[in-house]
Amino acid sequence: MSRAERVREAFTGGRGARWHPTDALVRGVGLGVGMVVLGALLHRVELVLLGAPLLVSTLVALVSPVGGTPSVRVRALPRIGEVGSTRATVELDGGEGAELMAVRLPDGREEGVGPVHLLPASAGAVTVALRRDTWGQGAALRPDHLVAGPDGLLVHGPVTAPELGRTTLPPVRPLPAGLLPARPLGLVGAHRARRPGDSVELRDIRAFQPGDRLRRVDWRVSLRAGALHVREHHAEADADVLLALDTRLDVTAEVADWTATGRAVTVRPGGSLDLAVTAAASLAAGYLRQGDRVALADLGRPQLGVRAGVGRRQLLRLRTGLVRCARSAGWAPKPVLHVPHGALVVVLSPFLDAPVVELTVHAARRGNAVLAVDVLPGPLTPDPETPWGPGAARIVELEHEVRLEAMRRHGVVVVRWDGGGAPLAGALRLAARPGRRVVR
Structure with missing residues (x-):
């Protein structure tokens, strides 16, 4: 016996793989004969008149041919989809x-495997609606079934079917791209890479350093400054954007829920991780x-990252990777981030501890453009069960604001994400202006 068969027998009590009589058959035969x-x-003629039809009908049902192995197959089930409703066919x-x-099928009104539906055995195929209102991984369909013969005297099952999961991708909201200098379309991408290279687009004029080529010397600036200066150009390559997701914490506006454990889902709806993934x-x-x-x-887990890429397939990989990171979310004592030179770094975090702030500032000190997206839900609601609730919540808010201000002083663009995208869009437009590096 295979492992799958042993598991099925454990769920069905050893009865799911064959036809077997029901209690109605035993009662019909026993009561009719008695x-x-x-x-x-x-x-007593009345006893014979009552028992004979019951016995005859039971015997007629028994002589009816019943056999074969019933099956329920699911086809046209998308493994990856968007938030909302979709359809699948069950044969x-x-x-x-x-x-x-009797088949357990979703009814399209709520998430999950759904209630039990009573259908004729000749139905053939049934189209079911699958609904998912939240992103992430979850059970989409589990067609448990029970098949009954004539008059329900013989049944096959119940059979616990394997659970079919479905990945619902995080929603995408329209946002304008910013924080990167634009370049003409048709070359590489819509933005220039921030790292130096050999293109014709001027990036900066800086002091001469050992190893610089003489053909890059700007003699006009050098004569005016009294020291050698060289021209630095942008590289002819796509601009790199690194989305750094902080999965170590997932908090809501309810401070009392921050220490709650034993939840059925990893991501709390409306929490910091939910907002960070959407952003x-x-x-x-x-x-x-x-x-x-x-x-x-x-x-928190660098091995779950997604390499840089372009195109629609990359967007699908990134959205799937966000779901994978959220599923494995959990506390890690020290965040880890490897930043490529010249990349735009977007750190999405509630910024409730010092290590993630130090990591963000370190990326800015290396010369990268850094955008800190604050996903802490607010305003915070104190714990009503303790007299220290309002004071504790206020201390958390003050410490949080101190961390944000420290990042602003180091040239990090800080913006708050409230789920709507409007503040972030405004920050991107302001930060794209020349010489504008601090957004409050």
Whole structure:
């Protein structure tokens, strides 16, 4: 016996793989025979008249041909989809002599495997609606079934079917791309790479350093400054955008829920991780639409990141990677981030601890343009069960504001994400202006 068969037998009590009689069959035969025999012994015709039809109908149902192995197959089930409703086809085969089938199917009104539906065995195929109102991984369909023969005297099952999961991608909201200098379309992408290169587009004029070529010397600036200065140009390559997702914390506006454990889902709806994933998916779609290279980094588990790429397939990989990172979310003592030179770094975090702030500032000190997206839900609601609730919530808010201000002083663009995208869009427009590096 295979492992799958042992698991199925454990769920069904060893009865799911064959046809077996029900209690109605035992009662019909026993009661029919008993009433006929008792009526004959007591010479009571009414007992015979009551028991004989019951016995005859039971025997007729037994002689009806019942056999085969009923099966329920699911086809046209998308493994990856968007938030909302979709449809799948379930093929029903009740076997020979089957009359009814009880199948667990979704009804399209709520998430999950759905209630049990009573269908005729000749239904053939049924189209079911699958609904998912939240992103992430979850059970989409589990077609448990029970097949009944004539008069329900013989049944096959119940059979616990394997659970079919479905990945619902995070929603994408339209956002304008910003924080990167534009370049003409048709070259590489819509934005220039921030790292130096050999193109004709001027990036900066700086002091001469050992190793610089003499043909790059700007003699006009050098004569005016009294020292050698060289021209630095942009590289002819796609701009790199790194989305750094902080999965170490997932908090809501209810401070009392921050220490709650034993939840059935990893991501709390409306929590910081939910907001961060939505913002990351929206930013990725905006920059990929402009032809830029976008990568994903998990600050808590670097091995779950997604390499930089372009195009629609990259957006699908990034959204799937966001779901994978959220599924493995959990506390890590020290965030890890490897920043490529010249890339735009977008850190999405509630910024409730010092290590993630230090990591963000360090990326800015290396010369990268850094955007800190604050996803802490607010305003915070104090714990009503303790007199220290308002004071504790106020301390958290003050410490949080101190961390944000420290990042602003180091040239990090700080913006708050409230789920709507409007503040982030405004910050991108302001930050794209020359000489504008601090957004409050």
